[in-house]
Amino acid sequence: MSELTSGSPLVTTLAEITSGLVHSPDAETMLRQVVAAGTSLMAADACGLMLHDPRGGLEVVAASDIPARLVEALQAQIDEGPCVECVATGKTVVAAELEAEGERWPGFVPGALELGFRSVIAIPLLLDGRGAGGLNLLYRTPSDPSPERLVVGRLLADLTLLGLVQERGDRRAGLLVERTLIALDSRVRLGQAIGIVAGTLGIDPIEAKSLLVEHAGRHGQAPHEVARAVTEGALRAQALRGE
Incomplete structure (x- = not known):
């Protein structure tokens, strides 16, 4: 990971998110900041965020654009895909080449490919060790993330959960x-x-x-x-x- 300086994109973006948490913004603003940070810091083409619905299943709560919202909604509808899996297991799911995952997610992969996405990173939001939601990074080309990129993604997921559970x-x-x-x-x-x-x-x-x-x-x-x-x-x- 490159050296962190006060003007680096990573430091600037994380400072904006954490400052917002301190000053208690509304949840919608915070979620928009997170998906924007997901695309910029993780070099993703799109980003989406899903949360566990207490009534059952997952719900899309934020997305960087319409294709991202559609691919997230597909997972929620068919209860299948990298985000569903990361929430269920509590572990990050990396699909560096979606075309190779047809047997793993037979209902999700064709829809994601049709929307133009070729790889996905799904990072769980962990509350007391259990998946409470998922941060999804979507790429239009095959992408195998570096360990450093996964660390940044984990940090974003943790900040997201912190913003959602803090008192106001x-x-x-x-x-x-x-x-x-x-x-x-x-x-x-x-x-x-x-x-x-x-x-x-x-x-x-x-x-x-x-x-x-x-x-x-x-x-x-x-x-x-x-x-x-x-x-x-x-x-x-x-x-x-x-x-």
Whole structure:
């Protein structure tokens, strides 16, 4: 990937999207920014975005042009294609040569080819590890993306989901206060746990913190969860050493 500078297209485009998230634009504006970024940053000929409908299936919520909207609508209608697959599996789907995927998607491929598309990259929008939608990059020539391009696509998908799930207006301000208080409480509790461990084991605070963090990592917990267990007496300091 080329060096990132303040004037590079990648930095400029991502700055515009993230600035919009901070200033709470309407969802429609944000989605338009995403599909525009998909075509420019991913060198795609068209871009579409589909989201899981709570009532079932997928729905087209944004597209860069009419052919993109049609090819996305085709997937939603027949429940088949790279976007449907990426949402179902939670994994990026690359079809570098659509003509070779006729058996995989017999209903989708002929329609996509007729609309002029020859390759597709479908990147899932992941919410708690599950597919909530898909960002689709459409190309009119066969295209095998570089790892760097896929990283940019993943970043775009993550920003899209962030924009869709964030709180807005007064609710967002209230949530910020709530999360700040939680963070401060966790920090105080961690400090207390470090003191308990250091005092009990006769070690310095740096080593005590390392024991807490390492224990959290071994057991798939966050450090503040281990700290809470220590301060509430549910976890003995000696147990951090395996004693």
